[in-house]
Amino acid sequence: MSANISAAISCPSAGASNYGTFANAREARLAIRRGEWDSHTSGLAPGYAQGNLAILPEALATDFLRFCQRNPKPCPLLAVSEPGDPMLPTLGEDVDIRTDIPRYRIWKHGELAAEVSDIRDFWRDDLVSFVLGCSFSFEHALIEGGIELRHVSQGKNVAMYRTNIQTVPAGPFHGPMVVSMRPMTAANAIRAVQITARVPAVHGAPVHLGDPAQIGIADINRPDFGDAVEILPGEMPVFWACGVTPQAVVMAMAPEFCITHAPGYMLITDVRNSDLSLA
Amino acid sequence: MSANISAAISCPSAGASNYGTFANAREARLAIRRGEWDSHTSGLAPGYAQGNLAILPEALATDFLRFCQRNPKPCPLLAVSEPGDPMLPTLGEDVDIRTDIPRYRIWKHGELAAEVSDIRDFWRDDLVSFVLGCSFSFEHALIEGGIELRHVSQGKNVAMYRTNIQTVPAGPFHGPMVVSMRPMTAANAIRAVQITARVPAVHGAPVHLGDPAQIGIADINRPDFGDAVEILPGEMPVFWACGVTPQAVVMAMAPEFCITHAPGYMLITDVRNSDLSLA
Structure with a gap:
């Protein structure tokens, strides 16, 4: 499955x-x-x-x-x-x-x-x-905003993770939220919140940033879907709700x-x- | 001085x-x-x-x-x-x-x-x-947004720090940026970026969040001005540019x-x- x-x-x-x-x-x-x-x-x-x-x-x-x-x-x-x-x-x-x-x-x-x-x-x-x-739409906005997206630069798929954030169920549909992760500096994370908050129709603002364990991600280097991407010193992982969630559900x-x-x-x-x- | x-x-x-x-x-x-x-x-x-x-x-x-x-x-x-x-x-x-x-x-x-x-x-x-x-204006917006500000709840002055972020000089005016710090969860930090980004006339979005050392703060428990405030497990410090900067300058x-x-x-x-x- x-x-x-x-x-x-x-x-x-x-x-x-x-x-x-x-x-x-x-x-x-x-x-x-x-x-x-x-x-x-x-x-x-x-x-x-x-x-x-x-x-x-x-x-x-x-x-x-x-x-x-x-x-x-x-x-x-x-x-x-x-x-x-x-x-x-x-x-x-x-x-x-x-x-x-x-x-x-x-x-x-x-x-x-x-x-x-x-x-x-x-x-x-x-x-x-x-x-x-x-998320292609918001990634375009981030890149236009001057924020480098490492998975894009490196030609990788974005890293995605199952979390302990539960979706709100409806009938038979239920399950955990899947998130995508993009590493960036704190200053870029602040800009990225502002940029993506303006596009709620394509996932909107991040759901989390910083410590992956807080949303149930045990190992940031082992994504559940997509490709792992390096987090450099001085960067933090920033997590967005991912369209894989409804597909997984x-x-x-x-x-x-x-x-x-x-x-x-x-x-x-x-x-x-x-x-x-x-x- | x-x-x-x-x-x-x-x-x-x-x-x-x-x-x-x-x-x-x-x-x-x-x-x-x-x-x-x-x-x-x-x-x-x-x-x-x-x-x-x-x-x-x-x-x-x-x-x-x-x-x-x-x-x-x-x-x-x-x-x-x-x-x-x-x-x-x-x-x-x-x-x-x-x-x-x-x-x-x-x-x-x-x-x-x-x-x-x-x-x-x-x-x-x-x-x-x-x-x-x-910052009173944006603190009001944060509180209206349902974000608890610990220094307010505890009746303290906000914690303020000199940073290694240099202001852009003009004539004799120059010096480091002073920031105020408010601890909150990552989810609230994301909301706080959105709320305060809308009010650039009162400091706007944060200038940093997460690791204090990245902006030259050696000890988060020893603010340069104001009162220290506890950062609870699961919270991160969020830093805004502070109006003490021009006064200090x-x-x-x-x-x-x-x-x-x-x-x-x-x-x-x-x-x-x-x-x-x-x-």
Whole structure:
């Protein structure tokens, strides 16, 4: 199960290539829909927010919606579809969730059943799509703010950890919060709180900084997901709620049917990162 | 000299009594002007910003103004008067800096020469008044935000430290930044960054958090000014730039003539604390 969760993790690295391949989000989505783009989406349409995808049967959707509402930091909902409707009009012009992501994963009873580039054959009238904000948007803001992110500089995945912070349960959905960690100086940590507090739709302000043991992390050098990253003298670890939390929560309950994006293959929305900022 | 600086420190404790004695700032100032109030000003007109005072001869004023402009975190300027003009119209209706503070200190060559309740007899045509924001305003915001401030709960003065953070010099004004310290949990530290970042006119976001040695504080239990306060397990020290910095800088250069408020006896302005908030 843990391997499945790990395989399902989400956000692309802010530092990957592809940068600026498409002028805007709609062009990128149309190329993806035509099958002309089968790679990760990092940097593909700069400035536009990308989203994590979870598609669940309607029977589970209300509980999952309540779960997201109760846990906005790990589960920042950008959009929820009508049952059976593949369109997500609030995220952009003509967004069809069945075709507009380059790679999907089909899950049956918690096991990976298929990886596909189009889910029209798997579509059902009871499916509800959830699109959640991605830390890529806030990492972009941090880098624009002059804060070096080591995992980005080193081309690594961000380090992620299970914590002893419990999410607020809803129906069958429950479990610990997963956090991502970025090491930085205290002065940068203070700036990073200010920068990310302005983007609650992409995880918002950190949930912790300093001593990892206080949130149940026994060994900072052994992340549960992603890659370990060095913490230099004079730096402190800063922890943000992570979008892996809802994925881990969904996978842990092994729903009979579920579709997610493949890791790094995100939905590119027409929402600008700058529009997600409160100020 | 250090004793003089210590005697000149400024802000009242946010927790002191007097709370709500006057309905608004103007009423409080008029009572002070009539000599009907000879005590500290903490809580006197709730919701209104109070300010630290430094009055310098014009020959030094330009350099001090540049010093404040270059060091906005320790020296947040609320107002500067015209030379020789005792009125501060931007801070409220009919604010006369010669009479509207309950107690002043007259300094000659860095030595305390007199403590008076009215400076009309000391007024000169070349004097320039500087009013600087006071951490009382942001402490109020922190307490409203549900963050306990231990020094306030315990009726102590806040702990203050000289650091190895150098201010940006201007003319004869130079010296290390003084910081105030408030211990809190990491979660509260994150909230406190957000709350105080919104009030740059009263010191703004912290300048440091965590390891005191990183900013040159050898012993957190021995503050240079104010009272030591316990840091409980699971808490970290959070450091803000402190209004004692400009006072220490002015005192250290021992100007031939200078007037300040007496510690805790502040100027009550018509500016609402809420108006100092960016958002």
